Amino acid sequence: GVRAAAAVAIGTSRQPTAAEVLRAAFAREPEPDVRRAVLFAAAGTRTAAAVDWLAGIVRDADAAAAVDAIDALGTYRTDEAVRRRVGDAVAAREEPRLTAAFERAFA
Numbered sequence: 001g002v003r004a005a006a007a008v009a010i011g012t013s014r015q016p017t018a019a020e021v022l023r024a025a026f027a028r029e030p031e032p033d034v035r036r037a038v039l040f041a042a043a044g045t046r047t048a049a050a051v052d053w054l055a056g057i058v059r060d061a062d063a064a065a066a067v068d069a070i071d072a073l074g075t076y077r078t079d080e081a082v083r084r085r086v087g088d089a090v091a092a093r094e095e096p097r098l099t100a101a102f103e104r105a106f107a
Contacts, residue, residue, distance in 0.1 A: 003029065004037035011041025018042075019050040036068045043072040051082055058098070059089040066093070067101040074105030 007025060010018050022042045029035050039057070042050040057069035070090065076082035083106055090102045 001031075001034065003031070003034045007034065007038045007041040008044075011044040014045070016047075018045045019047050019053060022050070023053050032064065035065065036071075039065075039068050039072040043075050051076070051085075055082075055085050055089060058086055059092070063095060063097055066095075066098055070098065070101040070105050077106045 003025075007022060010021055010025075015021075019042055022038050022045070026035055026038045026042075029038060039054060042054060051073070054069045054073050058066045058073070061069070070086060073082060073086050076086075086106070087102060090098045
């Protein structure tokens with residue numbers, strides 16, 4: 001849809017404020033598919049702010065959002081610091097669904 005396409009455009013814009021714009025969009029977006037697109041767009045910004053936000057979702061959000069954030073963060077699978085951070089958040093939650101998502105995204 002249009003909102004998902006807009007999220008992708010924002011994520012690829014390389015604007016310094018892209019992650020914050022996407023974070024605000026995620027907070028007000030009711031559609032799961034668009035929310036997922038927003039998370040992937042945030043990961044695509046390749047900024048520390050986006051990684052911090054996505055890791056927080058893995059740590060604190062509902063399981064569906066956490067799985068989507070794990071999937072989005074999978075683009076960082078070769079970054080050992082991100083892998084460790086996400087893995088620690090997943091391990092702390094002790095939820096098989098999140099563990100499976102982590103193993104799939106970071107394989």
